[in-house]
Every structure is written in C-alpha cells, then in structure tokens.
Amino acid sequence: MTKIVVLVKQVPDTNAKIVVSGDRVDLSAVKKVMSPYDEFAVETALRHRDASGGEVIALTLGGAGADKVLKDAKAIGVDHIVRIDCEEELDSNSLQSALASTLQEMGAEIVYCGKSAADTGAGSTGPGVAERLGWASASNVTSVGFDGGLTVVAPSDGGNARMSVNTPAVITCDKGDIKVRKPNVKGIMQAKKAQVEVKTAAIQPSSVTIVAHSMPPAKPAGKSYEGGAAAAEVANLLRDEANVI
Amino acid sequence: MxxxxxxxxxxxxxxxxxxxxxxxxxxxxxxxxxxxxxxxxxxxxxxxxxxxxxxxxxxxxxxxxxxxxxxxxxxxxxxxxxxxxxxxxxxxxxxxxxxxxxxxxxxxxxxxxxxxxxxxxxxxxxxxxxxxxxxxxxxxxxxxxxxxxxxxxxxxxxxxxxxxTTGNMATAVQEFMARASQRLDVAEANIIISGGRGMGSPDNFVHLEAIADTLGAAVGASRAAVDTWEAIPHSMQVGQTGKTVNPNLYIAVGISGAIQHLAGMRSSKYIVAINKDADAPIFQHADYGIVATWEEALPVLQSTLAGMMA
Missing domain, CATH: 3.40.50.620 (HUPs)
Known part of the structure; x- marks a missing residue:
C-alpha cells in the first residue's frame, strides 16, 4: 500500500493586512489558513491515491493551533493527520531535518507539498527534504500523471516539459488546471472527530535567526497626470528619466 | 572568513x-x-x-x-x-x-x-x-x-x-510542450504590460500586445481578468496566486491594485499605472500615474513609443 504524504503549512490568510509592531510582525489578529499551494498538493495526493491505491497522510509541524489545517485536509479526504509538535521558529535546515527524519520513520514513499508557502514564499522545503532523503524532486508542477510510473508537467527552458520522475520523490505543486475538492458534510463531521497523531522530532539548533521584521520601504510619491495625452510625456520620461526603455 | x-x-x-x-x-x-x-x-x-x-x-x-x-x-x-x-x-x-x-x-x-x-x-x-x-x-x-x-x-x-563533474539524473524529459503563446513569459521579461478587468473585454488585450511588441515586453493580467475571462490564461496572471515579477518596468492598465496583485509586482523598478479611477490603490505605488481610460491613453502611448523605437 503506497504511503503518500502531503506536507501542509498554516499561514496567515493571504488577504490579511500584515502589521509590524515593534520589530516583529503581529499576527495575533490574523485569520490562519492552509497555504494556498498546499491545497493543490492535497488534491494531487488524493488523486494519486484514487488512481493507484494507498493512503494519504497530511503532515504539518507546529503547535496545537496548526491542527486546524490538518482537519481541513481530513475534511476533503486524507486518511490520517499527523503533527510534529514544535512551537519554535526554525530555519530551513532544522525544519527540513525534522520533516525528513519523520518522513523516514513513517515510511513515506511519495511526498507532495505546495511550491512555496504563502508566508515566506521561499519554496525551499520540498527540494530540501528530497535532498535529505536522497530522493528525486520536481518543482512547480502543474499536472501529475500516475499511469506507468510518475510523470509531471513543469516549467522548463522557457516552456513546459512532461517528465518522468524516479520514485521515491518529492513533488511541489503549483496552481494547475485541477480544482481542489470541497468538503462535504460527512467529511466535515469526520474531521471534527479525527484524532491528530502528535509526534516529536529531534530539533537541531537554527543557524539563521530572525533579527527584525519591517514594513516595505514606502515609495516616494510618483508623478501623476490627468488625461490620456499625458501618455506621451510619460513615455519620454521612461526613456530619459527612468532609462528603462 | x-x-x-x-x-x-x-x-x-x-x-x-x-x-x-x-x-x-x-x-x-x-x-x-x-x-x-x-x-x-x-x-x-x-x-x-x-x-x-x-x-x-x-x-x-x-x-x-x-x-x-x-x-x-x-x-x-x-x-x-x-x-x-x-x-x-x-x-x-x-x-x-x-x-x-x-x-x-x-x-x-x-x-x-x-x-x-x-x-x-x-x-x-x-x-x-x-x-x-x-x-x-x-x-x-x-x-x-x-x-x-x-x-x-x-x-x-x-x-x-x-x-x-557528474550527477545522476532523477528525471527524464519525455516531451517539450509547445507554449500556448509564442509571447515572452511574464516571469522572464524585463518589461511587462498588464491588463485588468478595466480593459472591458479580453479582445481589448490586443492593444496591450501591440505595445508589448513595440517594447519587447510580456503581457500580463490581474487575477480579476484571469478569473473573469476564459481567454486570459492563468499563465499570464501576476499576483499572489500567479507569478511574482521583478521587471525594470511594469505598466498596469485598468488594474485597481488589489493586495493580491500588488504582492506580485510591487518590487518592480518602475511602475506606470493607467486607470480611469483617480482613487485606485495602484496609483499609490506608481512612479508615473495617468488618470485616463485605456482608450484615451494607449493609442498615445503606442504611437509615442513606436516613434522612439523607429
């Protein structure tokens, strides 16, 4: 039975206003959701199970507050939900080490995750975990096929390519042409009752530490014009002042 | 060290x-x-x-x-x-x-x-x-x-x-797929001109394409445009759930400047905004803002740029 694991992360709602108070972002008033690209990863993992059997386990790392995204994954059909208990802020090295050792212990055979998380936007977790496991990886994947081995469509050399991927592998998912299924009443009821399996993992010390958050630098006020005829002047300024054309 | x-x-x-x-x-x-x-x-x-x-x-x-x-x-x-x-x-x-x-x-x-x-x-x-x-x-x-x-x-x-040096390949390309469009992708372009729902119809994107051809630019779109019109593919979308871009010049036409869109383009070096609504949030991020309809502004922009490039 193929063990399919999908990594999910809880992030601030992408429509939320981000406030910096002191020198840290203040997320206390912000609604938390599953990172949007992780939703495509969950959907793809479920399709993998539907196509070739097996079970799907959603895995996250965080405090008890992160259980909500696991329940959201459960509501649309994952089989098991697991959280590595850790409240600390981790750098990529510590995070990936904890995930990789847990995946190994779980006997994961294929891992899906979003192409990047909506908070950091880094996109490091998928390829980093793959490297630590000695697995193949394919990133920014928009479509996955399961017949006759794993195939993916991903950007390549300015276009797209269909590639076969050795397994085991980590696949990071972009928004493709798939629709993420919605939870039904039965799913929501099951999610409510579902138990989160809480694991501990050895956490290495971080070598990258957050010094400060700040608001993006304000742009100096630009020049404003009324009426379409001003487009001629703006075109000249783009050449002579901004030097961009 | x-x-x-x-x-x-x-x-x-x-x-x-x-x-x-x-x-x-x-x-x-x-x-x-x-x-x-x-x-x-x-x-x-x-x-x-x-x-x-x-x-x-x-x-x-x-x-x-x-x-x-x-x-x-x-x-x-x-x-x-x-x-x-x-x-x-x-x-x-x-x-x-x-x-x-x-x-x-x-x-x-x-x-x-x-x-x-x-x-x-x-x-x-x-x-x-x-x-x-x-x-x-x-x-x-x-x-x-x-x-x-x-x-x-x-x-x-x-x-x-x-x-x-050597490395063991873990993937194998089966086929390169033709791109839906021969145009430059927004992720690769140094200049991008994007349209929003203010363009009124996907047919009007030809006016953006004409300017893009003059400048060697890519054509992008807001999420609102992609969600509203099937003819505008997701691959053109600039923004939080689309592509994050960092060009030298970003021209936003008929785009109000929702947080979603700003997230994908605010770090562009120069931003030009063309919008008929003087209160559109995009103007707060523009180096050059023109309050005008696209119908008024784009022909002027196109002919001036064409003159420069000739």
Missing part, C-alpha cells in the same frame, strides 16, 4: 547578466567570490572572465547540465564548489537548486534576498507585505533577487579553469 561562491545563472545557453549582480552581492558579504559556471561546453564560461570583483572562474562541465534536474545539478555542483557561502539567482529554478544544495551540505538557505548588510540578509515575506531581516552564522546558501544589486563591471580578468 568563509569562502564565497557564485553559481552563474544560465539562460538560453549563455551566462545571464544577473550573474554580475550576484558578484556584487557576494562583495557585500565581504569577499571576492569564485564563479562556478554549470555548462556542457566550457566555452560558455568565457563570458564570466571579465566580471570584476570575482577571484576566479570554474567551468563545471557535465552532461547533466544539458537540462535542469534538481538532484543531478546539486550533486554535480556540490562536487565542484568548495565549502562556503553559495549565492544563486532567485529564479524559480535557481531557488530550487539553492534549497537542494543547502540541504546536501546541511546548511540553511535564505531565499529572495534584496539587501545585505554584513551577515544580515533582508527578503520580502508575506508576498512583499513585510520585510524580514535574518542573521546568518557560518556558511549558508543565499538566493538573490534580480535588478536589486548593481551589476559588477566587465573590467575583470579572471583565470578560468575547467573541472569535469
């Missing part, structure tokens, strides 16, 4: 100019980097010979570099690069490579860096709604955004050596 290594950015078989920006970024970390050029043909590395501020150039030659494969590239570059802090560009492919290289060496990776001050690195987080500054202790892998650091001048004369 940790060694500094720049992995050259390769585009269409040649060294991309962002490689010179990476050298400047490495200098900001306090040293002259070794430039490593992943290539199948060592002559590709010649262009790195004149990048000032570097210590030397290594052409890392391998068949594995014919096509991007995360596992193979990380293995082949790891074998060539000395221990130290590695800098890559922040294209999606190079960020992927940066993450794999870091993991291979049990290092941390810091992505999308836009400012460096000693050992402190700043990157946008929350889709650019805030900035995060981190301190690194010891070696790390760092990806650096394009168009942020000045390019190092081409006045250097670096020694170039060739090292053969």
């Amino acid at each position: 940790t060694e500094l290594i720049v992995i050259a950015e390769i585009a269409k078989g040649t060294i991309h100019t962002t490689t010179s920006e990476l050298v400047t970024a490495a200098n900001a970390l306090g040293g002259s980097p070794i430039i490593i050029v992943p290539c199948t043909d060592a002559s590709v590395a010649d262009a790195a010979g004149t990048i000032a501020g570097a210590s030397k150039v290594i052409a890392a030659k391998s068949d594995a570099f014919a096509h991007y494969d995360a596992a193979a590239w990380a293995e082949a570059l790891d074998a060539v690069a000395p221990q130290g802090t590695i800098l890559t560009s922040a294209t999606p492919q190079s960020k992927d490579l940066a993450a794999r290289l870091a993991a291979r060496r049990n290092l941390s990776v810091v992505q999308d860096v836009v400012a460096i001050s000693q050992n402190q690195l700043t990157s946008p987080v929350y889709s650019g709604k805030a900035m995060q500054t981190v301190a690194i202790s010891g070696p790390a892998v760092v990806s650096v955004r394009a168009n942020v650091f000045d390019a190092a001048p081409s006045t250097g004369s670096n020694e170039i050596s060739v090292v053969d």
